[in-house]
Amino acid sequence: MFLTTGWGWSDLIELKAITKTYRSRAGITEAIRGIDLHVRSGEIFGVIGHSGAGKSTLLRCVNLLERPTTGTVTVGGVELTKLSGRQLQRQRRRIGIIFQHFNLLSTATVRDNIAFPLRLAKRSRSEIRARVDEMIKLVGLEGHGDKYPSQLSGGQKQRVGIARALANKPEVLLCDEATSALDPQTTESILSLLLGINEQLGLTIMLITHEMNVIRSICDRVAVIDQGIIVESGKVIDVFLHPQQQITREFVEQAGDASDAFMTGLDAIRRGKLLRVRFKGDMTYEPVLFEAVKETGAAFSILQGTVSRMKRVPYGHLLVDVRGSGADMERIVERLRREGIEAEVLA
Amino acid sequence: MFGHFSNVRPAELQEATYATLRMLGLSLAFTVVLGLLVGVLLFLTSRGQLLSQPAVYAVLSFVVNVLRSVPFVILMITIMPFTKWLTGTSIGVEGSIPPLVVAAAPFFARLVETSLREVDRGVIEAAQAMGASSWSIVRRVLLREAGGGLFAGVTLTAVTLVSFTAMSGVIGGGGLGDLALRYGYQRFQTDVMLVTVVLLVLLVQLLQTLGDLLVRWVSRK
Numbered sequence: 001m002f003l004t005t006g007w008g009w010s011d012l013i014e015l016k017a018i019t020k021t022y023r024s025r026a027g028i029t030e031a032i033r034g035i036d037l038h039v040r041s042g043e044i045f046g047v048i049g050h051s052g053a054g055k056s057t058l059l060r061c062v063n064l065l066e067r068p069t070t071g072t073v074t075v076g077g078v079e080l081t082k083l084s085g086r087q088l089q090r091q092r093r094r095i096g097i098i099f100q101h102f103n104l105l106s107t108a109t110v111r112d113n114i115a116f117p118l119r120l121a122k123r124s125r126s127e128i129r130a131r132v133d134e135m136i137k138l139v140g141l142e143g144h145g146d147k148y149p150s151q152l153s154g155g156q157k158q159r160v161g162i163a164r165a166l167a168n169k170p171e172v173l174l175c176d177e178a179t180s181a182l183d184p185q186t187t188e189s190i191l192s193l194l195l196g197i198n199e200q201l202g203l204t205i206m207l208i209t210h211e212m213n214v215i216r217s218i219c220d221r222v223a224v225i226d227q228g229i230i231v232e233s234g235k236v237i238d239v240f241l242h243p244q245q246q247i248t249r250e251f252v253e254q255a256g257d258a259s260d261a262f263m264t265g266l267d268a269i270r271r272g273k274l275l276r277v278r279f280k281g282d283m284t285y286e287p288v289l290f291e292a293v294k295e296t297g298a299a300f301s302i303l304q305g306t307v308s309r310m311k312r313v314p315y316g317h318l319l320v321d322v323r324g325s326g327a328d329m330e331r332i333v334e335r336l337r338r339e340g341i342e343a344e345v346l347a
Numbered sequence: 348m349f350g351h352f353s354n355v356r357p358a359e360l361q362e363a364t365y366a367t368l369r370m371l372g373l374s375l376a377f378t379v380v381l382g383l384l385v386g387v388l389l390f391l392t393s394r395g396q397l398l399s400q401p402a403v404y405a406v407l408s409f410v411v412n413v414l415r416s417v418p419f420v421i422l423m424i425t426i427m428p429f430t431k432w433l434t435g436t437s438i439g440v441e442g443s444i445p446p447l448v449v450a451a452a453p454f455f456a457r458l459v460e461t462s463l464r465e466v467d468r469g470v471i472e473a474a475q476a477m478g479a480s481s482w483s484i485v486r487r488v489l490l491r492e493a494g495g496g497l498f499a500g501v502t503l504t505a506v507t508l509v510s511f512t513a514m515s516g517v518i519g520g521g522g523l524g525d526l527a528l529r530y531g532y533q534r535f536q537t538d539v540m541l542v543t544v545v546l547l548v549l550l551v552q553l554l555q556t557l558g559d560l561l562v563r564w565v566s567r568k
Binding site: 090 | 469470473475476477480487488491492566567
């Protein structure tokens with residue numbers, strides 16, 4: 001099954017019919033079983049999946065750290081899968097990457113680590129010095145330039161990783177579980193750094209993660225990968241509010257958002273009718289629900305729900321226990337829908 | 348007891364020390380160059396590494412193992428024709444260099460291979476992803492990150508070479524070992540033997556201390 005996640009014109013990364021199989025004594029393992037994927041210029045694209053789902057393999061196919069068994073990889077209009085050796089090395093300089101475990105040179109200072117890709121590209125000394133200074137400032141590591149990685153915290157190491165990845169002015173940044181080894185607070189600061197870079201420099205980012213929070217905080221679009229195929233994809237807000245697949249619902253729950261799984265038990269608690277409302281955008285902070293219910297003279301209580309923000313877009317979904325007549329219920333639903341809020345009577 | 352070191356002739360001792368140092372210095376230099384080359388090749392051609400050539404690795408590994416399993420004394424005598432062809436003599440300092448290198452280079456090559464294996468795979472991968480060529484990776488990542496292990500290996504090899512140079516005295520290689528053997532052992536001049544042994548101990552101590560300092564310097568992080 002091939003599931004397309006975008007369209008042609010402004011695609012920066014284009015993966016077509018990718019498969020990856022490993023042969024070993026234990027038999028044949030199909031890590032990726034046919035994936036089509038498009039990442040558009042300027043967006044943050046997230047791939048989420050459990051470990052072993054194939055997401056890491058997929059990301060490593062983009063810069064051909066893993067060569068796909070079949071399929072083509074095109075980045076910025078250049079078909080990488082056609083290239084070999086030296087040509088591929090040159091193209092890779094247009095693709096930055098950061099890793100879960102940072103992968104910094106332990107024997108090099110922060111400055112030397114950041115200078116690494118610049119030296120590979122044979123930049124002049126003065127150019128390197130200026131660019132390294134600029135990068136150190138960008139990631140907020142002023143004063144740490146002469147330290148070695150072992151003297152830095154995890155978050156600082158990832159900042160060095162980001163600076164190194166961006167030093168050569170790549171067109172795209174790949175993030176391989178970049179925050180998975182960090183504590184929640186540090187994760188937060190790295191994510192906002194990535195978001196800032198995306199917005200300031202217009203840098204396209206493709207990331208993989210197993211944490212829905214990462215997707216919710218910074219991604220524009222998301223693909224859910226399971227057992228080597230993409231089972232669901234779309235705008236993050238749509239996937240969050242209307243998860244189609246069981247696995248997606250699990251990830252949404254993991255992000256602390258209410259979903260059907262929590263409904264079991266609510267049936268016993270409710271005294272009136274169970275109403276589900278979903279809303280996004282400016283509407284989120286308006287007292288629409290209150291007004292809709294007030295009009296009818298019914299009462300309501302919120303059983304469960306989330307009001308949060310996705311990247312910059314506020315959204316929410318609530319499970320509401322409405323105590324009123326059937327006619328009241330109809331009027332409430334109609335009023336909410338008129339305001340552009342999704343409302344649905346569940347029970 | 349030792350006749351107040353009456354048999355010890357300073358001039359001869361000085362000459363022998365000088366010969367030992369020359370043998371050590373020259374053979375170590377050649378060993379490091381050759382061993383580094385072979386060690387890096389062993390690492391790169393091994394399965395799953397940058398050049399992954401299992402057949403090449405198997406051949407290289409076999410040759411290294413064979414050379415390492417021949418006792419030095421026997422190796423020295425076996426390769427005499429080669430030594431003579433290469434240096435024009437099979438005795439003296441010059442004649443001792445080829446067997447010393449042939450014996451020590453495979454040993455050092457294995458040490459190089461082992462320390463390169465210690466380098467974090469992720470860092471190699473990061474360099475690959477940044478568009479580094481295999482040669483760049485060797486130079487800028489592998490040798491740099493393995494620096495501490497490599498210098499420890501050089502130190503170990505140097506100390507081993509000291510004992511090899513003593514043995515090469517058997518076929519007229521000269522040096523402190525030769526002196527100890529001829530005067531100390533064959534002429535029962537225990538005092539000469541004692542002095543040479545003390546000098547050898549000092550030499551090894553010096554090498555180890557120097558090596559440790561270098562290791563600490565290159566692996567500062």
